[in-house]
Amino acid sequence: MKNWNPIWKNHGIRILPGPSSLWIDAKGNRFHAPNFPGFDTLSTLEAIQKTGYDYSWFILTEKIIEKEFALSGSEQNPDLTNKSIKQVLKRILPGPPAPVQAFKERGEDFVVANNVKELVEGMNKLVGNNLLDFINIKEQIIARDRELDNPFTKDAQINAIFCARKYIGDKLIRVSKPHKLLDPSCGPLIAVRLNILTRKTLGGLQTDLNGAVLNHAGEPIPGLFAAGEVAGFGGGGVHGYRSLEGTFLGGCLFTGLRVGRYLAK
Ligand SMILES: Cc1cc2nc3c(=O)[nH]c(=O)nc-3n(C[C@H](O)[C@H](O)[C@H](O)COP(=O)(O)OP(=O)(O)OC[C@H]3O[C@@H](n4cnc5c(N)ncnc54)[C@H](O)[C@@H]3O)c2cc1C
Structure with missing residues (x-):
């Protein structure tokens, strides 16, 4: 509304x-x-x-x-x-x-x-x-x-x-x-x-499991990382393409943690 x-x-x-x-x-x-x-x-x-x-x-x-x-x-x-x-x-x-x-x-x-x-x-x-x-x-x-x-x-x-x-x-x-x-x-x-209202996305950037953003050839783009909704870890990621209400934040936090740890290492 x-x-x-x-x-x-x-x-x-x-x-x-x-x-x-x-x-x-x-x-x-x-x-x-x-x-x-x-x-x-x-x-x-x-x-x-x-x-x-x-x-x-x-x-x-x-x-x-x-x-x-x-x-x-x-x-x-x-x-x-x-x-x-x-x-x-x-x-x-x-x-x-x-x-x-x-x-x-x-x-x-x-x-x-x-x-x-x-x-x-x-x-x-x-x-x-x-x-x-x-x-x-x-x-x-x-x-x-x-x-x-x-x-x-x-x-x-x-x-x-x-x-x-x-x-x-x-x-x-x-x-x-x-x-x-x-x-x-x-x-x-x-x-x-x-x-009809848009307020979430199913991502857009493909990454590897460390959050490195991949190019069209599937190769990591040096120095570019993504986590959370933009990386498809809101809906469309671990919780499936029906993007069940209330399941976005968990995946976003999880990938943020994962990418952060990788970068720190
Ligand atoms: C109204 C609403 C209710 C929701 N309710 C729930 C819920 O109940 N449960 C649940 O699990 N999920 C819910 N979600 C989804 C969840 O909140 C999001 O998927 C999640 O917060 C996304 O986190 P993020 O860090 O990936 O992205 P965001 O929180 O969108 O963070 C992206 C950040 O990047 C910044 N940014 C954008 N462009 C630039 C730029 N060029 N330079 C610098 N900064 C930039 C933006 O300002 C923003 O701060 C809801 C979403 C909305 C909109």
């Missing part, structure tokens, strides 16, 4: 979403498994690209945003940044954390409405086109909601929500209690336009 309070030009903030939002493409069609929030970023990115549009939408409720909209970045998580256990524990309480609430009120990618018709009108207005059809979106929401009444549902996302809540940590602060998006007691409906 575009940061309403940017630190630099075009500053985007990544959502680390819980599993419950309905994810639809720019034309209003729900993505298929495994392209659900927090599941498989590269696969969903491919699906988004195939639509020919560089944005997509989450549709959710107040209840979902309360628990499931973790924002990435130190300034978005003052409780963690300030190492305040008391503040972190407040995540269990109802209501969205203050930085999320600020986005909801001021972020340009947010639409809040009391019914699907108004929501879809707001979404079309935000983008400046009429790609989204109210009836189509409402039918998909009803179909999704209906699966909550079906104990044998084959809706993979609904099953995943129940599954995620088997872990106590997620149940308490990360995954909202399964509910129908059209349940008025779960608060107004919210739509969030999701833009």
Whole structure:
């Protein structure tokens, strides 16, 4: 999402979403498994690209945003940044954390409405086109909601929500209690336009095991060393090409240590 309070030009903030939002493409069609929030970023990115549009939408409720909209970045998580256990524990309480609430009120990618018709009108207005059809979106929401009444549902996302809540940590602060998006007691409906954001690379410089950068012929370039993300030791290195969230820093530190030791020797 575009940061309403940017630190630099075009500053985007990544959502680390819980599993419950309905994810639809720019034309209003729900993505298929495994392209659900927090599941498989590269696969969903491919699906988004195939639509020919560089944005997509989450549709959710107040209840979902309360628990499931973790924002990435130190300034978005003052409780963690300030190492305040008391503040972190407040995540269990109802209501969205203050930085999320600020986005909801001021972020340009947010639409809040009391019914699907108004929501879809707001979404079309935000983008400046009429790609989204109210009836189509409402039918998909009803179909999704209906699966909550079906104990044998084959809706993979609904099953995943129940599954995620088997872990106590997620149940308490990360995954909202399964509910129908059209349940008025779960608060107004919210739509969030999701833009594609680049914030990490899979490297670019090939090195040997001591961190010496190799030329096209695979020979070390004298005096040139690389470690960390630029050398492919964020994602794309030891942790594999799917670049699992949260696994970058370890590889970066490890190669920094390794190259530093080699140079010292
Ligand atoms: C918002 C965000 C959240 C993240 N969250 C996580 C997480 O939760 N867990 C995790 O494991 N990883 C996370 N990562 C990834 C991880 O932080 C990075 O992969 C890692 O910090 C990269 O470290 P590095 O030292 O290789 O590169 P960097 O930290 O990018 O360091 C490169 C340095 O080179 C400097 N530089 C660039 N050009 C020049 C130049 N010409 N001359 C001199 N200096 C230059 C830059 O200013 C920078 O200081 C996150 C990344 C981002 C952006």
